[in-house]
Amino acid sequence: MKYKIKALSLLFSDILIINASLILAYFLRLDYIFTNPNYEIFVNEIPKLVLIVSVVKIGTFIAFKLYNSLWKYAGVYELSRIILASLVSNSFMMGYVFLTRTPIPRSIFIITFFIDCFFISAIRLGYRLFRRYFRGDILLVKSTKRVMLIGAGDAGAALINEYNMHPELKSTPVAIIDDNLGKQNKKLSGVPVLGTRDDIVRVAEDKMIDEIVITMPSASPKTINEIYTICSKTKCKVKILPSLSQLIDETVSVQKIRDVNIEDLLGRDAIKLDNNEIGGLIKDNVVLVTGGGGSIGSELCRQIATFSPSRLIILDNYENNAYDIQNELLANYPNLKLNTIIANVREKGRLESIFRTYRPDIVFHAAAHKHVPLMEANPTEAIKNNVFGTLNVVECADKYKSKRFVMISTDKAVNPTNIMGATKRVAEMIIQAFAKQSKTEFVAVRFGNVLGSNGSVIPLFKKQIEQGGPVTVTHPDIIRYFMTIPEAVQLVLQAGAMAEGGEIFVLDMGEPVKIYDLARNLIKLSGFEPDVDIKIEFTGLRPGEKLYEELLLAEEGVQATKNDKIYVAQPLHSDMAILMREIECLKEIMIKNADEVIDYMKVIVPNYKQSS
CATH class of the missing domain: 3.40.50.720 (NAD(P)-binding Rossmann-like Domain)
Structure with missing residues (x-):
C-alpha cells in the first residue's frame, strides 16, 4: 500500500510537470504569443494538447516502467530510462501534430523533451537527496x-x-x-x-x-x-x-x-589444467574413490562428478562423511549414477565383492590413517590401514582389470621419521612393484599439507583462538608446504590423466610457510594481536615430527612434465617377490609380537629413521 501511494504521487507530479513543460515550451518558442494577432489560435489548442500529452506521456512512462524503480537508489540506469521515455513520447506528439495538422510548431516538442528530462529527473534524484539530507542519512x-x-x-x-x-x-x-x-x-x-x-x-x-x-x-x-x-x-x-x-x-x-582468510594469503596463481585430458580419464568410466568421505576424497568426488563418469562409487568406513558427500552430489548432479558403500579397505573379502559387482575402470585410493602423533601411538593400526589396506585395493584393481589406479601419497613418505610416513612409503613401493607386471597403470601422487583438511594445523589454531589461546606451535623454525584442497585434487586428476604406470608424481607445493608466521596471521585475521590478546606457545617437536618436509628421496631425482606444477620422480623399482615376502613377515610379526613392528618397518624402508 505504501509503495502504491508513492507511485501514484509520482504519477500526479509527472502529470503536472509534463503539462507545465508544454506551457513553458509555448512561451519559449512563441515569446511573442500575446502580441501576435493570431495568438488565440495557439492558445486554443492548449486544452486539447494538455489532455493528449497527459495520456500519451504517462502511458509511455508506464510502458518504460518509470514507476517500478526504487528511486532512493536512482542512478544512471534510471536516468537513461527517463531520457528514452521522454524521447519516445515527444516524438509521438510531433507525429500527432504533423498528421492532424494541428496549428502549432512541431519544434515545441523538441523543447518539451529537454524540459521533461530535466524536471522529471530532478524530482526523482531530488527524492534521493531528500532522503539523505533531511532524513539525516548524510549527517x-x-x-x-x-x-x-x-x-x-x-x-x-x-x-x-x-x-x-x-x-x-x-x-x-x-x-x-x-x-x-x-x-x-x-x-x-x-x-x-x-x-x-x-x-x-x-x-x-x-x-x-x-x-x-x-x-x-x-x-x-x-x-x-x-x-x-x-x-x-x-x-x-x-x-x-x-x-x-x-x-x-x-x-x-x-x-x-x-x-x-588464510586461503587468500597462502593461495597461489590459478592452475592450468588440460580438461580434455582429464575428461578422457573420467568420462563414461566407472570411478571408485576409497576414503571418499574424507577431505581429499570428497573433493575428488566433487570434481570427478563434473566430468560425467558413467558411475561414481564412494567407499568409506565412516558413514556420516559418506552420507554428507552423497547428499551434496545428488543435489548438484541429479543425473549422476552414484553408489555410496560403507566398507573398510582392510576387509579383502568385502573389497572383492565390490570390485566384482561394479568393475571400476579408475580407482582413486585416498583411504588412509594420516595423523602423525596418533599413528606413533598406534603403529599397528597405521600398518593395517596404510599398508595392508592399500595392498587389498591394489590386488583387487589388478585382478578385476581396472585401467588406472591413483594413490594419494604424502611428502612424509620421503625419508620418513614417523610410522605414518613409513607406511605410506611401503604403499608407494607396492604401487611401483605391481606397475611392473600388471595391465593396470598404478601411480602415486605425493604432496604436502592441504589447507583446512581434517586434523590439519589450521582448524586446530582456529579452535585455540576461539577459546582465547594459547596457540601452540611445536617449534619456532618449523616449516610446511601448503596447498588448497581443490588445488591438490585438480593436480591429482591431471597427474592421473598423464600416468603411464609406475610413476610417483610430485606436486609443486610452492614456497614453504613457517608455522609460526601462519599462527600470527590467523590471530590477526581473527581480530586479535599476537602475544597481546592471544599468546603463542612453543611446545617442542612431537614424536615423529620433522622441522621440514621433503618431496623427493635423494636418489629419485625429478623430471618435468607438460604441466609446470607436476613433476615425476625417477622410479625406484621394488622387487615384487622380495616385497611380498617382507609384507608377509610384517603380518606375522604384528600377530606374534607387535612391539617389533617398528624395527621391521626399518628393514622394509631402510631410510626410515625414527625421530627421538
Whole structure:
C-alpha cells in the first residue's frame, strides 16, 4: 500500500510537470504569443494538447516502467530510462501534430523533451537527496566507519557506488590506494587516490581509517599476500572482495565483502589444467574413490562428478562423511549414477565383492590413517590401514582389470621419521612393484599439507583462538608446504590423466610457510594481536615430527612434465617377490609380537629413521 501511494504521487507530479513543460515550451518558442494577432489560435489548442500529452506521456512512462524503480537508489540506469521515455513520447506528439495538422510548431516538442528530462529527473534524484539530507542519512557520515579501498579499478568504483546507495551500512569511503602512478591524485567516484601500497600505513593514520577493503579481484594471491602484510601493520580491520574465480556471477557488491582468510594469503596463481585430458580419464568410466568421505576424497568426488563418469562409487568406513558427500552430489548432479558403500579397505573379502559387482575402470585410493602423533601411538593400526589396506585395493584393481589406479601419497613418505610416513612409503613401493607386471597403470601422487583438511594445523589454531589461546606451535623454525584442497585434487586428476604406470608424481607445493608466521596471521585475521590478546606457545617437536618436509628421496631425482606444477620422480623399482615376502613377515610379526613392528618397518624402508 505504501509503495502504491508513492507511485501514484509520482504519477500526479509527472502529470503536472509534463503539462507545465508544454506551457513553458509555448512561451519559449512563441515569446511573442500575446502580441501576435493570431495568438488565440495557439492558445486554443492548449486544452486539447494538455489532455493528449497527459495520456500519451504517462502511458509511455508506464510502458518504460518509470514507476517500478526504487528511486532512493536512482542512478544512471534510471536516468537513461527517463531520457528514452521522454524521447519516445515527444516524438509521438510531433507525429500527432504533423498528421492532424494541428496549428502549432512541431519544434515545441523538441523543447518539451529537454524540459521533461530535466524536471522529471530532478524530482526523482531530488527524492534521493531528500532522503539523505533531511532524513539525516548524510549527517550520519560523521559516526560511520571510515573506509580505505585498495584498488582504483572497476571493482572499487562499484563498491563506492554501493556504499553511497546504502547509507544504512554506515561506511564511508574516504581514500583509495593504487600502485598505478597514473591514477595518483585523481578521484574515483569522488574518492581521492592518495598513494601506492607504500603509503597504506601513512594514509590509514592521516585519514583515521577504521576499515580497509582490498578490492582487487583479479590480483594474484602473491599480490594479495603482500598487500595484506602491509595492511596488517595498521590498526584497521582488513576485509577483501573475493577473487574473480570466487565471484561466480562476476558481479561486485557490498554483500560479497568478507573477512580475509588464510586461503587468500597462502593461495597461489590459478592452475592450468588440460580438461580434455582429464575428461578422457573420467568420462563414461566407472570411478571408485576409497576414503571418499574424507577431505581429499570428497573433493575428488566433487570434481570427478563434473566430468560425467558413467558411475561414481564412494567407499568409506565412516558413514556420516559418506552420507554428507552423497547428499551434496545428488543435489548438484541429479543425473549422476552414484553408489555410496560403507566398507573398510582392510576387509579383502568385502573389497572383492565390490570390485566384482561394479568393475571400476579408475580407482582413486585416498583411504588412509594420516595423523602423525596418533599413528606413533598406534603403529599397528597405521600398518593395517596404510599398508595392508592399500595392498587389498591394489590386488583387487589388478585382478578385476581396472585401467588406472591413483594413490594419494604424502611428502612424509620421503625419508620418513614417523610410522605414518613409513607406511605410506611401503604403499608407494607396492604401487611401483605391481606397475611392473600388471595391465593396470598404478601411480602415486605425493604432496604436502592441504589447507583446512581434517586434523590439519589450521582448524586446530582456529579452535585455540576461539577459546582465547594459547596457540601452540611445536617449534619456532618449523616449516610446511601448503596447498588448497581443490588445488591438490585438480593436480591429482591431471597427474592421473598423464600416468603411464609406475610413476610417483610430485606436486609443486610452492614456497614453504613457517608455522609460526601462519599462527600470527590467523590471530590477526581473527581480530586479535599476537602475544597481546592471544599468546603463542612453543611446545617442542612431537614424536615423529620433522622441522621440514621433503618431496623427493635423494636418489629419485625429478623430471618435468607438460604441466609446470607436476613433476615425476625417477622410479625406484621394488622387487615384487622380495616385497611380498617382507609384507608377509610384517603380518606375522604384528600377530606374534607387535612391539617389533617398528624395527621391521626399518628393514622394509631402510631410510626410515625414527625421530627421538
